[in-house]
Amino acid sequence: MFAAAAVALVFLLLPIVAIFARVSPETLVAQLSHPVVTDALILSLKTSAIAQVLVLLVGTPAAYVLATRRFPGRWLAVVLVELPLVLPPAVAGIGLIAAFGRLGLLGGTLDALGIRLGLTQAAVVIAVAYVSSPFYVRQAIAAFEAVDSDLVAAARTLGSGRTRTFFRVVLPLARRGLAAGEALSFARGLGEFGATIMFAGSLQGVTQTLPLAIYSAFALDFTTALALSALLVVVSGALLVALRITLQWQPSRPTSRFLYAPSR
Amino acid sequence: MATLQADFTVPLRAFALELELDVSRTVALVGPSGAGKTSILRVIAGLLAPSRGRVSLDGERWLDTEQGLSLPPERRRVGLVFQDYALFPHLTVSGNVAFGAGGRAVDELLERFRIAHLASAHPGELSGGERQRVALARALARKPSVLLLDEPLAALDTHTKSEVRHELAELLRELALPTLLVTHDYEDAAALADEVGVLVEGRLRQLGPPAELVARPRDAFVASFTGANLLRGRARRGEGALTAIRLESGEDLYSADEVEGDVGVVVYPWEVSIARAHTPEADSALNVVRGQVGSLVEVANRVRVRVGPVTAEVTAASAARLELEAGGIAYATFKATGTRLVPL
Structure with a gap:
């Protein structure tokens, strides 16, 4: 059993260790001043941040409705929300082109509104949001479902309307689940490759995110690709750690109503 | 004293709950689990919509299905104490009591319910009896016109229970609010309420002062339920x-x-x-x-x-x-x- 666990750990860690074994910290720092790298890093962070804000703003209320309301076709809605999860990124890319591309389903409408998505940061944001949103929404549904409905009812009888109840009771209690989902969604979005390269292209400084930069560097110069990979590992790792720390900052409280302290 | 008038029908899984009841003092509804007791409280509080009915307090209408009127829970002046108390686990005791207080004297309530020393504790750290006092203080902080208690003593262990029962009876007398409580325990009902109603499968079998139920039980069920x-x-x-x-x-x-x-x-x-x-x-x-x-x-x-x-x-x-x-x-x-x- 321990041997199997050890094998699994080594297998998962080996590629990451290998990257850092071949890139010295000096090279990593030196690469940071390279315009291809800085452009990709800035672009990745910017598009990911915008995409995640959209995912949170739209995904949170959507997840709450799906978690708390029972309506015909609800199961179908849940399946649709999770669909991008199982969709191969290439299929997602084709789908996005077919929907938002110039010749796509909404192409004419967007064109009439003067909106061109091809080869823009907006296209990157759409691709990232599309692919990463299910990671957040599905976790958010579970987190909202776990909030005891009696607590919501109690808040209402204490004079809180729906909105105040959501912000004062539901959100604080679902916080950990939401954050965990958001961390996964962010990590998935940061590493997004397939849908982005197909839908947004790979133009340095415009649509070339870190994973796309790694791919184009890989064809020319393996060392740069390694340095970029190391950078992506560091950025993702730092984000995950930061999130962990933010969560730990507020001490956890038991949320189960069946946990009783001994009588005094 | 104010009077709460309720008359409604709620279809439940196995039967329809039908109730017509006036509450001006303390009324206890007793019945086996699954008799529809909690549903009654939820309808009055506005948490459950009946298929038909009216609820009003001294002529102030909270619900009238014929008029398509149903005030949301936050606009009905009820204090509902849940069976498991439903204290907010992420808030302290004083945070819980202050939740519905709207700036009213929280400290006073904490003193009155002897929970001032627990003000900064979280519900997970409290005993059953303490939780109940917090839940009561929280419900009363909103200055309700009607008090609803769902199995107020069921979550307590036996030796805390008799003491809390006595305290609660005293409190209800002091408050002098129309109070509706539901319980599966006839002794609790008789000890706390002026009138006791026996509820079986959604219907009131008999309603009267506890002594009357014992002296003249209407049927075999009421008799065996009263012990x-x-x-x-x-x-x-x-x-x-x-x-x-x-x-x-x-x-x-x-x-x-x-x-x-x-x-x-x-x-x-x-x-x-x-x-x-x-x-x-x-x-x-x-x-x-x-x-x-x-x-x-x-x-x-x-x-x-x-x-x-x-x-x-x-x-x-x-x-x-x-x-x-x-x-x-x-x-x-x-x-x-x-x-x-x-x-x-």
């Missing part, structure tokens, strides 16, 4: 003014009630005496049931003794003097005048 022995038999007019009842076991019992046909013989445990021997000529009690002593259960300073099909309640001293033990033979005797007959 009486219920023996089934067939009644026929017998000697003199008494009715004789032939039990299924073949024994005869007598009652002063005048009924015929299939009946339930109702006798309360505290009206039954226990003896090791029986001499008819030396006993005024007409009814004698001979049987094996089944169980002996101590309840405070009394002992509940099971003799054949009858449960008797005698003092611990008497039980010790009689040297009762399970398996022995004993006689349960009770007077014909202490025996009520109810239709089955």
